[in-house]
Amino acid sequence: MMVGIPRAMLYYRYKELWETFFSKLNIKIRISEETNKKILNDGINFSVDESCLPSKIYMGHVYSLIGKCDYILIPRVVNYGEGNSVCVKFNALYDIVRNTFGNIKILTYNIDMENGCFEKKGFLNMGKVLGKSYLDSIKAYKNAKQAQRTCNRRKADIQNKIMDRKDKLKILIVSHPYNIYDKLIGYPVIQYINKLGGTPVFTDSIDRRQSLAESKDLSKSLYWLYNKELIGSIKLVEDKIDGVILLTAFPCGPDSLVNELIMRKSKKIPTINIICDELQGEAGLQTRIESFMDIIIEKSEKYNCLKRDESDFAAGY
Amino acid sequence: MRTGFLGLDIGSISTKAVIIDKNNNIIADKYIWTEGNPVNAVKIIIEYFRNRVQDINIISTGTTGSARKLIGVMLNANVVKNEITAHAVGTLSVYPDVKTIFEIGGQDSKLILIDNGIVVDYAMNTLCAAGTGSFLTSQAKRLGIDVEDIGPIALTSDNPTKIAARCTVFAESDLVHKAQIGHKKEDIIAGLCMAVVSNYLNNVGKGKTIKPPIVFQGGVSKNTGVVKAFEKATGEKIVVDANSHLMGALGAAILSKRCASEQPFDFNITDIVFRTEGDECKKCSNNCEIICFYKNDIMVDAWGNRCANGDLMHK
Structure with missing residues (x-):
């Protein structure tokens, strides 16, 4: 059998x-x-x-x-x-x-x-x-x-350790696991992020129950469970991450609505929406992720410089 | 001999190049059509520079634009940068207090938002090329005028025709319809410019806060009709630099200068035969298309593979 x-x-x-x-x-x-x-x-x-x-x-x-x-x-x-x-x-x-x-x-x-x-x-x-x-x-x-419980907990533990590190630029990939881990949808995105010096962290490794509870702050009337977990997880970790990539597969109905909600409600962190389709325009994907990483890197560099020494920064930039 | 830095912006429609000195002043520049052959376009530009800037020692090269990788390998560039960053850096060197950059090129359009001299957000058009340079070119052709004349003609219109320009295909049929029911040509042309602007602001600029000063660049910025339409739609003054078409190249040059790793440039590159060859890797069912880049028949680089199987095949 x-x-x-x-x-x-x-x-x-x-x-x-x-x-x-x-x-x-x-x-x-x-x-x-x-x-x-x-x-x-x-x-x-x-x-x-x-x-x-x-x-x-x-x-x-x-x-x-x-x-x-x-x-x-x-x-x-x-x-x-x-x-x-x-x-x-x-x-x-x-x-x-x-x-x-x-x-x-x-x-x-x-x-x-x-x-x-x-x-x-x-x-x-x-x-x-x-x-x-x-x-x-x-x-x-x-x-x-x-x-399943043990595995989820282990994944969350590993990710929490990564998230506590201060020396990495952490990019939260907000997407359904079937997008993130798919070889054709999410894998190229993750590869680019790694190549450009970022560390991807994933929404599905964040505690689901807590995320769900947290999502009520953003919307009380949303009804898709998987999307509620996604938006709640952003809230849970938003102080620990440097950027958010909303990865959507074309033409996802729930995501198109919820991503708009996220873009409007969470303005704290740099966010982009990347839509993947079967036509696979790799060039567009590369340009988008590269410029997004540039924004984050420049922002954090500037931030660090400011903290280090204001006058030094003015002369060196 | 002075030192210089070369920046190239190899776009889908046109190729732009500048040589700058240590203070970011443009010493030489060139703008030609890519004509579907970026390697050749770059060779023509290098040949042009070779005869004109003999007293300059180019110590580093940067590339941007959609053919940045290919040309980066060809010229051994020390910086290969995406268009958004390159454009922002280029514009910031001329207008340090800019807050918003509109960029409309041949096939894509971008919106870059800047705060305190750093890029904080951007947007790009998605799959659709409506409202970009190629849209205007094809409509100009349909109306039997040169794309360069669109601007001056559009300015003569007092009453622009409304054209549905959400999609190039619909725009085209709407345009024919408006002409057939008797709208004047200059009104239609002005309507096209309005359509480009409303398309841009609705698609690319959707949900973004546009703050002055605004700089407009890319090939379409040379079109005075579109500039006027932008001013009308945003209610702000739109700054168009005399070198607005060169900003990406300028940015690439500045980035390569900042990089501070010297990579002496050899003008003899025009004598070398560069060739690319597409190949399909058959090691797994992904069948990746691999591009092999040959320099004088010796392969120097290959890209396009998704997994390590493709690496082994070619290196």
């Missing part, structure tokens, strides 16, 4: 949870390769034009797994309780895949807390589908939950 997991969308959020759950049940998993041009092109072919880039990439990943495993894991996420809904894409992925590829076996679970579909219930059901006993499934789920 082999379960295929597309390396896209929610994979980056639930990596540990999924991997531990299946390994505790003695089920082999196969994770699709890192996104490459072939996956992207396949994804574009199997999607409608208006789909967003991450969902096109998702379709490419699903396609790359067909024939290589018994089941493909595609969860359906509708909401995490009242007022915490997610983009309809996560709601639709299961049906889109089923209607596009037809003859594949999909392993799924529902998260629709408003209607009583909780994660635990979904996982127990998956265990049943895979022919495992209730006891085994519940044990595996508990282990998986623990593994």
Whole structure:
């Protein structure tokens, strides 16, 4: 028995949870390769034009797994309780895949807390589908939950250490994990930042619960959970970072609204909005990040100089 | 022999170059069309300089513009800088108290906000080139006039026609429509200039606070019609320098001077054969397009690869 997991969308959020759950049940998993041009092109072919880039990439990943495993894991996420809904894409992925590829076996679970579909219930059901006993499934789920928590905490600890360092220019990448860690979307951005002497820090390594609580300061009526976590995380760390990059994949609906909100409400830190699309204009990306880094470097240099010696600075600049 | 610093701004449409002295004074400058061949354009410029500035010893070179990397490798430049920083540095050397820079070039437009002599924010047009130099050029062609004449003609109009210029394609059909129902040519041309400005302020300048003094530069700044339209739209005085088209090159030269690492420049570069070759790396399914740069048939650099596989293939 082999379960295929597309390396896209929610994979980056639930990596540990999924991997531990299946390994505790003695089920082999196969994770699709890192996104490459072939996956992207396949994804574009199997999607409608208006789909967003991450969902096109998702379709490419699903396609790359067909024939290589018994089941493909595609969860359906509708909401995490009242007022915490997610983009309809996560709601639709299961049906889109089923209607596009037809003859594949999909392993799924529902998260629709408003209607009583909780994660635990979904996982127990998956265990049943895979022919495992209730006891085994519940044990595996508990282990998986623990593994995810430990992993999140470890990531947060590492990042907090980086954030406390004074000698680095820290650039917060505000984006969904499926953008940040994707080889075609976020990876080039992170590479440029490193090359230009900055240290990227990531929103998904910041405590989710705290971020969510913090987001209420910026907006009380926002309803996308993932975006609430993003805006809250900026607030949490804004005194420790030097710049914010809002990384969006074209044409993300929630992000287009929320980024505007961020740009208007948080004026303290230099912020840019970078939109990635499937056409990949690398030159534009490079120019934008380079000039953004220049702004931050110059600002911090000036700031340091001012602190050091005002007269010295006037003569030397 | 005096020392000089060379700055080049190799844009999509035109290539600009300046040689400055220690005090940032422009000793020589040149502005030519790139014509899709940046290497050749730069060679023409170097040849032009070779005959004119024999008493100057160029000790460093900086490049900017969309072909900055290619030309940077070709000339062994010690500074390769993005357009935003280069333009800001160039303009600040002439107008130290500038707060806002409008820059409209051949294919992109930028807005740079400056506070206390440092860049604090910027914006660039996205995928769309509507409202840039190439938009004006193509519309001028349609109307049967030279792009240089747009400015003077636009100034003669009292009643600019409103043209929908959100997109070049729509602008074109709207323009034809307005001409067919009897709008005067000069009104349409003035309308085009207004359209460029409103497009710029709505797209690039969206949500930014524009404070005077404002400096307008880039190729389109030579168009008096657009300058007037900007003054009307912002209600502020728009400063256009006599060298407004050279600011990027000037900035690149200044940055290379600040860099303080000497890299003597050899005019014989025009005798060397430079060649680029596109290649597709087949080591993984990304199929990156790799550009190899050859100097006298010896490869000196290659770029465009996403991963280390591409490195091995060529170096």
